[in-house]
Amino acid sequence: xxxxxxxxxxxxxxxxxxxxxxxxxxxxxxxxxxxxxxxxxxxxxxxxxxxxxxxxxxxxxxxxxxxxxxxxxxxxxxxxxxxxxxxxxxxxxxxxxxxxxxxxxxxxxxxxxxxxxxxxxxxxxxxxxxxxxxxxxxxxxxxxxxxxxxxxxxxxxxxxxxxxxxxxxxxxxxxxxxxxxxxxxxxxxxxxxxxxxxxxxxxxxxxxxxxxxxxxxxxxxxxxxxxxxxxxxxxxxxxxxxxxxxxxxxxxxxxxxxxxxxxxxxxxxxxxxxxxxxxxxxxxxxxxxxxxxxxxxxxxxxxxxxxxxxxxxxxxxxxxxxxxxxxxxxxxxxxxxxxxxxxxxxxxxxxxxxxxxxxxxxxxxxxxxxxxxxxxxxxxxxxxxxxxxxxxxxxxxxxxxxxxxxxxxxxxxxxxxxxxxxxxxxxxxxxxxxxxxxxxxxxxxxxxxxxxxxxxxxxxxxxxxxxxxxxxxxxxxxxxxxxxxxxxxxxxxxxxxxxxxxxxxxxxxxxxxxxxxxxxxxxxxxxxxxxxxxxxxxxxxxxxxxxxxxxxxxxxxxxxxxxxxxxxxxxxxxxxxxxxxxxxxxxxxxxxxxxxxxxxxxxxxxxxxxxxxxxxxxxxxxxxxxxxxxxxxxxxxxxxxxxxxxxxxxxxxxxxxxxxxxxxxxxxxxxxxxxxxxxxxxxxxxxxxxxxxxxxxxxxxxxxxxxxxxxxxxxxxxxxxxxxxxxxxxxxxxxxxxxxxxxxxxxxxxxxxxxxxxxxxxxxxxxxxxxxxxxxxxxxxxxxxxxxxxxxxxxxxxxxxxx
DNA sequence: GCTAGGTTAATTTTT
DNA sequence: TTAACCTAGC
Numbered sequence: 001x002x003x004x005x006x007x008x009x010x011x012x013x014x015x016x017x018x019x020x021x022x023x024x025x026x027x028x029x030x031x032x033x034x035x036x037x038x039x040x041x042x043x044x045x046x047x048x049x050x051x052x053x054x055x056x057x058x059x060x061x062x063x064x065x066x067x068x069x070x071x072x073x074x075x076x077x078x079x080x081x082x083x084x085x086x087x088x089x090x091x092x093x094x095x096x097x098x099x100x101x102x103x104x105x106x107x108x109x110x111x112x113x114x115x116x117x118x119x120x121x122x123x124x125x126x127x128x129x130x131x132x133x134x135x136x137x138x139x140x141x142x143x144x145x146x147x148x149x150x151x152x153x154x155x156x157x158x159x160x161x162x163x164x165x166x167x168x169x170x171x172x173x174x175x176x177x178x179x180x181x182x183x184x185x186x187x188x189x190x191x192x193x194x195x196x197x198x199x200x201x202x203x204x205x206x207x208x209x210x211x212x213x214x215x216x217x218x219x220x221x222x223x224x225x226x227x228x229x230x231x232x233x234x235x236x237x238x239x240x241x242x243x244x245x246x247x248x249x250x251x252x253x254x255x256x257x258x259x260x261x262x263x264x265x266x267x268x269x270x271x272x273x274x275x276x277x278x279x280x281x282x283x284x285x286x287x288x289x290x291x292x293x294x295x296x297x298x299x300x301x302x303x304x305x306x307x308x309x310x311x312x313x314x315x316x317x318x319x320x321x322x323x324x325x326x327x328x329x330x331x332x333x334x335x336x337x338x339x340x341x342x343x344x345x346x347x348x349x350x351x352x353x354x355x356x357x358x359x360x361x362x363x364x365x366x367x368x369x370x371x372x373x374x375x376x377x378x379x380x381x382x383x384x385x386x387x388x389x390x391x392x393x394x395x396x397x398x399x400x401x402x403x404x405x406x407x408x409x410x411x412x413x414x415x416x417x418x419x420x421x422x423x424x425x426x427x428x429x430x431x432x433x434x435x436x437x438x439x440x441x442x443x444x445x446x447x448x449x450x451x452x453x454x455x456x457x458x459x460x461x462x463x464x465x466x467x468x469x470x471x472x473x474x475x476x477x478x479x480x481x482x483x484x485x486x487x488x489x490x491x492x493x494x495x496x497x498x499x500x501x502x503x504x505x506x507x508x509x510x511x512x513x514x515x516x517x518x519x520x521x522x523x524x525x526x527x528x529x530x531x532x533x534x535x536x537x538x539x540x541x542x543x544x545x546x547x548x549x550x551x552x553x554x555x556x557x558x559x560x561x562x563x564x565x566x567x568x569x570x571x572x573x574x575x576x577x578x579x580x581x582x583x584x585x586x587x588x589x590x591x592x593x594x595x596x597x598x599x600x601x602x603x604x605x606x607x608x609x610x611x612x613x614x615x616x617x618x619x620x621x622x623x624x625x626x627x628x629x630x631x632x633x634x635x636x637x638x639x640x641x642x643x644x645x646x647x648x649x650x651x652x653x654x655x656x657x658x659x660x661x662x663x664x665x666x667x668x669x670x671x672x673x674x675x676x677x678x679x680x681x682x683x684x685x686x687x688x689x690x691x692x693x694x695x696x697x698x699x700x701x702x703x704x705x706x707x708x709x710x711x712x713x714x715x716x717x718x719x720x721x722x723x724x725x726x727x728x729x730x731x732x733x734x735x736x737x738x739x740x741x742x743x744x745x746x747x748x749x750x751x752x753x754x755x756x757x758x759x760x761x762x763x764x765x766x767x768x769x770x771x772x773x774x775x776x777x778x779x780x781x782x783x784x785x786x787x788x789x790x791x792x793x794x795x796x797x798x799x800x801x802x803x
Numbered sequence: 804g805c806t807a808g809g810t811t812a813a814t815t816t817t818t
Numbered sequence: 819t820t821a822a823c824c825t826a827g828c
Contacts, residue, residue: 080817109818133818152824208818243817276816380814382820402816436804443804477804556818575815597814615815638813639819810824 023061023094031055034263034296035062038235041256041290042263043283047327048270048312048621049303049581056237056265057087060102061094069235075255076105076237081557083239083579084110104233108248110556112211115218122222123214130205130420131555135413136429137161137207144196148188155185164193168209169277171216171247173197203428212247219254230258241266241286245277253289262290268323269316272575272615274607275600284323301327303581305334307657308627312620314654319610327621335365337620337627337653340661341646344634345383345589349390352376352586355628356396356569359584365626371397373583375570377619379595383588384571391569399564401572407554411519411530415537416554418509419547422492426460435465438518440481449473450482462489488512502547506538574619585623587616590631591644616649629653751775 027035031051034044035058046052060076063069078084084106091102104111113131120127132140141164142157163184167177174194185192200206206214219226236256238244241264244252256262264286271280287293301309309327316322342348355364362368376387384400391398406412414437420430435450436442453473454464465482468474474482495505510516516534519527544550570582589595596612604611620627631646751757755767757777768776 107818112818131818211818272815273817275814382813405817439804441804445804573815594814599814611815636819804828806826806828808824808826811822813820813822 021062021065023058023065027051027055027058028298028300030296030298030300031058034298035059037263037294037296038063038068038261040260041286041293043241043286043290043293043295044263044265044298045295045323045325046265046267046298047301047325048267048618049301050298050327051300051302052265052298053083053086053090053239055298056239057090057094059263060087060091060237063235064095071102072104073232073234074102074104074237075111075233075235076102076239077108077111077252078105078239079107079243081107081110083107087239107556108251109208109211112215112251113556115215116206116211119215119218119222119225122218122225124201125206125214126204128204128424130203130424130427130551131211132200132205132207132429133408133413133555134161134208135408136205136433139429139432140199140203141196144192144199147195148192150186150188160185160189160192163189164196164207165209166277167193168207168213169245169247171213171250173213173217205429209247212251216247216250216254219251226254227258229255234259234261236262238262238264239266242268242271242280242283243273243278244282245279249279249282256290260290267325269319269325269614270578270618272578272611272618274604274611284321295323297325299325299327301329302331303624304329304621305331305625307334307336308620308623308625310657311337311627311653312617314657315613315620315649315652316617318652319613320606335626336657336659337629338661339650339653339658340628340630342630342632345386345632345636346390348588348630348632349386352387352588352628352630353390353394353396355586357394365584369584371567371569374586375572375577375580375582375584375622376586376588377572377574377577377622379574379589379597379615381573383594387571387588391571397566397568398571399568401570402576406533406536409530409533411533412537414515415506415510415534416551418492418513418515419506419551421462421489422496422505422509423547423551425462425489425493428454428461431461431465434513434515435461435482435485438514440485441477442481442485443478446474446478446482462486496547502544502550503538503541506541506547510534574615577622578618581622581624583624584626585619585628587619587627587629588631589635590616590629590647590650591635592647593644594635595647596649613649613652616647 024032024035028051031054034042034055038059044052044055046055060074063074064071076087078087088102088105091105104114106114116123116125116129117127120129138157138161141161145152145155145157145160167181172178172181174190174197177190177193181189184190200210219229233255236252238252243266252262252264264283266283268280268283271278271283274280282289287295304312306329309329313327340351342351356371356374358364359369359374360371378384378387381402388398388400390396407416414434417427417430417433420427421434425431432447435447450461450465450468452464453468453471454461457464457467459467465486469479469483469486492505492509495508496502516531519530519534540554541547541550544553592598595616596609600608600612602608620629629650631644631650633644635642635644751767751770753767753770757765757767757775765777768778770776
């Protein structure tokens, strides 16, 4: 491109001046290079904690300061609103107050909306289209599916929603879904997808996927439009490039085509969203996609100690096909990682609670550690319960990150539906949502009548309802309720048009509709909370000029980042922790099947395992000073006790950087499985046999001595069996059945007469007779029973385990 | 139209 | 084990 040379000289002329600029201060050489390499394609490979955002914002500041680009010529995309907000904030800090808004800085979706509003008609929409959230989307899919007469059990709407999402992630439109997908959803997948898109068009609505897909379609089908943007948006920056999906990739590639000035920032080792369409391949392929691209590695880490970096590096090294980075730091060595095994998940939670209290007292890191500095990162949400229970009992304040977002809550969605209806009475989804909330006596049948009337007349539901009333199709309670609803809605709509203050109107709607009263009537703590949320919603409204503006933004922007000043420990998933850092990080539940997740491995094989490993990498690199990894030998999964094996990732931890708090013998693998000692094993705390809980000598002290005493438990023959055998089979128990030849018919486990077995309810027993999969077993406590084999687990050699 | 009781399924999540 | 969701019965 011609502009190149002029650009370069301009940039160079300004360079000397820029070097002394405030935003350059303290940047290390690679960061500086990333800031100054403005032309062409640049891949900034930024490891965890290497000052990525800093470099990125400095780069923008540099472009603006040197006159390379004006603020409206830079497209800067992020994935989350939080990241976009932070970038704006930091830019403001660098440039002083004169950051004339960067109009093209935002999330993929926010930018997608902006483009789509301008060019809606090119994909058959009106510029006023509404954005459906996941909930609306699902309800719409249900409606569409009902026309296809599929068994809801076998073909759940959720699955269809997931399918459509994944297709949109890959930028497939109904007419471009490849033939290889034809079998999907009972061979009707594409048909249903097409019908769904039709419905969206009639409703003048889009879902989240469309916010990317439509712009891509527009660019592909309208070269003139694309060319305009090539002229306007001369520089592109992308954050978290390893998380982009195919649609986002196409979007970026189309926009970069003209000038090739695209700078992508990311870390292939932190790609953890493959399951929702992210393609690590995008970042791995970057140099092929953009020949001549400069690849700049940010490897100096400013966050973690050498021990932590070494451990993380060793784990991630097991992955194939990485771009490769080696993080280093100038920080002092600090503490080794700590590794400890526990008997079960409850003990693990108890121990973590004790450790946190020790940290607070200052007996772990030499100085007291604030609760805010501590995080517990789990693989799956259900792991949080054990910690919450424990923290509640010991009165340790904690906060859970994740969970339903503010705008996803029922009351907020209901209220929003009222607002939507006031703004556009033709919003059918909003109509359906609240026509009977609060109860107005309009049930399924009444609603069907309205829908039929609307369909026949080809009008929105609101008008259809009026027609149905006029024609006397409604009767009794439904007629009265519907009439009242229509009249109210008409009044509100009139008020919107008359320009009545929107905050006042919103409050009035919630009151007049009886919505507030509905929750007040409940008088439960939960309802109180909902009323609080509604108040908060009204407060949020004040920041907008009108309802339309609010609705426009709320679907994309609103989140529940409630600033919480209180001192609390943080509890969240590993996924949610990406991008965050904490002085002290606990990583519990490192057990094969849980982490790495069995499902991930089953469904995606090596790819799945590698993504899990990246998750481990993300987890470890969240820690600044101390990282504590733990696992449990037994865990209750869906109500059943399962024995667990330590995670294979534990074997990948480098011994030199890990302090093992549990004695050897607890795990096989790389941690020197020293000869286990026999005997005694008192002080076992609590152990479980089937449903039973036996109180032993309860260990309250979390000190090492107590745990050392407990080592004998782990060294027992039963424990060695745990080590030797693979995971528990269905049917539970304490000891897994070794993999033996399958019985014909498949139920699985083969037992021999005389063999010792364990049953959930009946405890230990001896097999008397075997008849196919039916066994006669003499139980020690309850005598002889006839039992199906799959309810039994082998208990050979378990008798001397001190249960 | 509403409620209670049974059935089922159960990583990760942003927009 | 549990929680959400659906069905059947009032």
